[in-house]
Amino acid sequence: MPIKTILLHMSNDERHGARLDVAVSLAKRFDAYVDVLYVATPVHMPAAVTGRGASYAYIAEATAIAHEKAEAIEHEVRQALKDCSYSWTVAEGDHEELLAARATYSDLAIITQSHPAHAEDRVLLHVPDRLPLDAPCPALVLPYDGVPAGFGRHVVLAWKKTREAGRALRDSLPFLQAAEKVTVLTIDPPGHKGDSGHDPMIFLERHGVRSQHQADILRGGDIGETILDRVGDLGADMLVMGAYGHSRLREMVLGGATRTVLQNMKVPVLMSH
Numbered sequence: 001m002p003i004k005t006i007l008l009h010m011s012n013d014e015r016h017g018a019r020l021d022v023a024v025s026l027a028k029r030f031d032a033y034v035d036v037l038y039v040a041t042p043v044h045m046p047a048a049v050t051g052r053g054a055s056y057a058y059i060a061e062a063t064a065i066a067h068e069k070a071e072a073i074e075h076e077v078r079q080a081l082k083d084c085s086y087s088w089t090v091a092e093g094d095h096e097e098l099l100a101a102r103a104t105y106s107d108l109a110i111i112t113q114s115h116p117a118h119a120e121d122r123v124l125l126h127v128p129d130r131l132p133l134d135a136p137c138p139a140l141v142l143p144y145d146g147v148p149a150g151f152g153r154h155v156v157l158a159w160k161k162t163r164e165a166g167r168a169l170r171d172s173l174p175f176l177q178a179a180e181k182v183t184v185l186t187i188d189p190p191g192h193k194g195d196s197g198h199d200p201m202i203f204l205e206r207h208g209v210r211s212q213h214q215a216d217i218l219r220g221g222d223i224g225e226t227i228l229d230r231v232g233d234l235g236a237d238m239l240v241m242g243a244y245g246h247s248r249l250r251e252m253v254l255g256g257a258t259r260t261v262l263q264n265m266k267v268p269v270l271m272s273h
Contacts, residue, residue: 003030003174007106007137009099009128010038010073012066015112018147020080022140022268023110027084030174034086036077037102039095040066043128063092095128103135108171113265115144129262132243132271138171139243141262141269148237151268154181156236157211158227159200164242167272169200172240173207175270179238182211185230187218224260231267243271 008023010016027034042062070090077088091098103109111128132139152175159165176182182204186196197213204211214230231239244258261269 001107001170001173003107004032005106005108006030006032006034007099007102007109008034008036009095009109009111010036010077011043011095012040012062012069012073013043013112015142015144016073017076018142019110019112020077022142022147024080024084026108026110027081027086029178032084032107034081034084035102035106036081036086036088037098038070038073038088038090039092039098040070040090041092041095042066043095096131096134099128099131100134100136103131103137103139106135106137109135109137109139110142111139112142113144113262132258133273135273138168138270138272141265141271143265143267145266148267151237152179153238154183154234154236155179155238155240156183156185156214156227156231156234157200158185158187158239158241159197160186160242161196161199162242162244164244164273166242168240168242168270169203171272172270173209175238175240176204176209176211177207179209181236182209183214183234183236184211185214185216185227187216187223187226190217190219192217222256222260224257225264227257228261228264228266237267239265239267239269241269241271243273 006023006027008019023034040063042059074088099109109131111131114127114129129141155176157169184197184200188196197215201211201213216226216230218226
């Protein structure tokens with residue numbers, strides 16, 4: 001499916017500018033409309049803030065500040081997207097829920113990785129990078145520490161014969177078709193026989209994408225770490241994979257590989273569920 005509507009998550013955080021830059025680049029690349037959603041509710045608060053009353057006061061104050069800064073950020077957005085078609089909306093509430101609702105009418109959502117280091121000094125109120133489990137469209141998760149310039153030249157597709165990986169394969173076709181190099185990465189258990197990369201590579205070839213196969217055997221440890229290690233070894237600048245979760249008390253929790261990748265990623269990751 002072509003990318004014609006991009007949902008951009010904006011908030012009063014230190015990484016909103018990086019998301020905006022990527023949205024502008026992709027909007028121009030794919031001739032896409034950008035649906036900008038500015039959520040004024042804070043994503044986190046200092047861990048030192050304790051007590052129900054203190055927490056409520058902090059959230060109220062942070063939300064008021066975010067509304068005050070909305071005009072400046074809107075100006076930033078309008079300047080950056082002046083040559084693109086876009087809309088600007090301000091909302092309050094749970095970031096993930098608001099994004100998931102709008103993602104129904106989007107072809108791609110852009111969010112940022114939650115920084116693991118914040119776990120010690122901040123309390124996460126909302127976790128936008130859980131969006132891949134709830135969004136009907138793919139989510140492009142940007143690494144907190146910076147986005148490689150012109151990413152998408154070498155894309156690794158982490159392949160596993162599952163519904164989630166199949167969706168990621170189809171959802172990522174616009175990126176794969178534009179890439180200079182595509183690697184299909186398969187990680188099989190010991191004793192596996194056969195070519196796990198054959199079928200996705202044939203599918204890609206029929207869509208005009210030439211790819212190479214990187215076959216690995218899992219020798220133990222976290223499969224998410226193995227995926228990230230191979231991405232680094234290959235010098236790739238983008239990863240595509242299915243997002244996996246497990247149902248627990250009616251709440252979706254991230255599967256092991258998905259959680260590891262989201263915590264330790266160094267390149268943009270396109271995830272579909």
